[in-house]
Amino acid sequence: MDKSIIIIGAGIAGLSAGCYGQMNGYKTRIFEMHTTPGGLCTAWKRRGYLIDGCIHWLTGSSPGNSFYRLWEEVGAVQGRTMVDPENFIRIEGKEGKVFIVYTDLHRLEQHMKELAPEDKDIIEEFINAALICTRLDMPIEKAPELYSPIDGLKMMFTMFPYLRLMRKWGKISLTDFAQRFKNPFLREVFPLVQDVPDFPIIGLLTTLAFLHNKAAGYPLGGSLEFARGIERRYLDLGGEVHYKSPIAKILVGNDRAVGVQLADGSEHHSDIVISAADGRSTIFDMLEGKYVSEEIQGYYDKLPIFSPLIYISLGVAHSFDESHTAAGINFPLDEPVTIARQELKRLPVHIYNFDPTLAPEGKTLLTVMIDSDYEYWKKLSEDSERYRAEKEQIADQVVALLDRRFPGLAKQVEMRDVATPLTFERYTGNWQGTYEGWLLSTKTLNVRMSKTLPGLNNFYMAGHWVMPGGGLPTGIMAGRYVTQIICKNDKKKFVTSTP
Ligand SMILES: Cc1cc2nc3c(=O)[nH]c(=O)nc-3n(C[C@H](O)[C@H](O)[C@H](O)COP(=O)(O)OP(=O)(O)OC[C@H]3O[C@@H](n4cnc5c(N)ncnc54)[C@H](O)[C@@H]3O)c2cc1C
Structure with a gap:
């Protein structure tokens, strides 16, 4: 008899675990509290616009790297047009x-040298490190938990240049690195390239390498369509998804x-349970x-999380000619504002002028992401009128600020939507949103976090709560890895297929 697996959550990790489980002869069922697949990888409709809530860049969006092969296995990329940002x-x-x-890293090098000729040496060091990353293909196929000593040696050999970079650039944050520039403008703006506290330079180098290789594009049609592709593959493999099915408890016996x-x-009931929901x-x-x-308790007591967001979306009756940026345009305000x-x-x-599926013809979806404090919104939500009024006020403020940068914009806004950390929490269950x-x-x-819990058998965790750094790649990797571990425990050879 095939063993059965219940998976909690139909985000990218849950759907991926489902696909790999089905490929390996398990009878899987996913229980998802929401009405759609994707979890955070989602989109929602408002007044003729489709607000995309996730993908800015998809690691492994083009053939020729190991991430793409994984995305192919779960049916996420076939037939999908990827747009590469300039x-x-x-x-x-x-x-x-x-x-x-x-x-393009060569163009970036030239531009940085034009901006800051006095920083020629450090610019070259940075660009050369990114170019080394462009030549590497990470061995991500196998769960690190299952590495044999030979796998470990092979990995060290393949990844030697990258491991050297990790040692050199893994401990330096963008903010610290920026201090090395003599040029005051570069010193000021460089930390904003990935505006996340203590973000390591190696993370930026890896992202830039994928972008240079045109392997970090945006799938036209947006994030929900992307998730639906994986859901289709899962259903084709014989999986079952139950929506509107929030799980309250994991049943345990002995x-x-x-x-x-x-x-x-x-x-x-099932033989195995995988939680791909909030950790x-x-x-x-x-x-x-x-x-x-103690270790796990320590993560939840001490480790920082990606900041919850206020996510403001605007439908604008205007077509912008700005070039496609993966991480957007960051502009200074005339005076500081409090939001x-x-x-x-x-x-x-x-x-989003590069995706015509998100707005009616000649119109454009704009989004603004602002880090925010979860507790502030939690307290505010005790008074639903004040909560709603605050959202309205923020939309007014953001429209006014954008109008200064894009004169005339305020009059062209025909759709406004504000999601808060509580919105993210309500729709995806993620801690603090x-x-x-x-x-x-x-x-x-x-x-490195364990995908099992101490003392509990037949239970696994997948998704961004067991792989720091998060993102869509950790979803698919974790889904694949837990299935490999389950196969290993069942003495089965892990197999995959590509549709
Ligand atoms: C604005 C934004 C931009 C982003 N940009 C990018 C990007 O450009 N590139 C990138 O790689 N990543 C990006 N991410 C991050 C990425 O979306 C997430 O890291 C990833 O989708 C997490 O997947 P997951 O499956 O681990 O978790 P989730 O997506 O959180 O999925 C968990 C699922 O479990 C369900 N669930 C929770 N509790 C229960 C319960 N009790 N019962 C049943 N179901 C439950 C939830 O509803 C959800 O569907 C972005 C995210 C956001 C919000």
């Missing part, structure tokens, strides 16, 4: 100066996971904190 980000200064992080209990009280609620609510080590109690001196905006789980920082870069 720029990673455009950072504007106050006196008309602009730092454009071109995705320290073995034996099934799940839904919020409506119904029970469903904290899995461990501390669904399992009542009974299977926790949700935070002072902002700059504003980032994403202009974070958009990517554990922060990738110089301190978490080498943290």
Whole structure:
């Protein structure tokens, strides 16, 4: 008899675990609390626009690298047009100066040298490191937990140039690195290239390498369509998804996971349970904190997460001719403004003029992401009128700020939508509404988390709560890895197929 697996959550990790489980002869079922697949990888309709809520760049978007082969296995990329950005980000200064992080590394080098000829040496060192990354294909096929000593040696051999870079650039944050520039403008704007606290330079080098190789594009049609592709593959493989099915409890007997209990009280049994849902609620609510080590407790007490967001979307009756930037345009404000109690001196905006499926003809979707404090919104939500009013006020403020940068924009806005950290929490269950789980920082870069819990058998975790840094790649990798571990435990050879 085939063994059965229940998977909690139809995000990218849950759907991937489902696909690989089906490929390996397990009878899998996914229980998802929402009505659509994708989790954070989603989109929603508002007044003729489709608001994309996720993919800015998809690691492994083109053939020739190991990530693409994985995306092919789960049916995510076939028949999908990828658009490659010309720029990673455009950072504007106050006196008309602009730092454009071109995705072509040679063009970027030339541009940086024009901006800061006095920093020629450090610019060359940085670009050369990124070029080394362009020549590497990461061995991601196999779960690190299953590495034999020979696999380890092979990995060291293949990854030797990268491991050297990791040693050199893994411990330096963008902010610290920026201090090495003599040029004051580069010193000021470089940390904004990936505006995340303590973000390691190696993370940026890897992203730039994928972009240079045209392997970090955007799938036309957006994030929900992308997730639906994986859902289709899962259903074709014989999997079952149950939507509107929030799991309240993981059922345990003799320290073995034996099934799940839904919020409506119904029970469903299986040989194995995989949680691809929020880590904290899995461990501390669904399992009542009974299977926790000091180490795991420490993650949840101390590790930083990607900041929750206010996500402002605008439908604008105008077609913008700005070039496609993966991470948007970041521009300075004439004067600082306070939004949700935070002072902002700059504003980032994403202009989706490269995806006609998101807006009616001649019109454009714009999104603005602002880091925000979860507790502030939690408190505010006790008074629903004030919560709603705050969202309206933020939309007014953002429109006014964008109008200064794009004169006339305010009159062209015909759709406004504001999602808060509570929106992300409500729709995806992610702790504090974070958009990517554990922060990738110089301190978490080498943290390896277990995909099992101490003392609990037949139970696994997948997704961005077990792989710091998060993102879509960790979703598919974790889904694949837990299935490999399950196969190994069942003494089965792990197999895959590509449709
Ligand atoms: C604005 C934004 C931009 C992003 N940009 C990028 C990008 O450009 N590139 C990139 O790689 N990544 C990006 N990310 C991050 C990426 O979307 C996530 O890291 C990734 O999708 C996480 O996948 P996951 O499956 O681990 O988790 P999730 O997507 O959180 O999936 C978990 C699923 O579990 C379900 N669930 C939770 N609790 C329960 C329960 N009790 N019962 C049943 N179901 C439950 C949820 O509804 C959800 O569907 C972005 C995210 C956001 C929000």
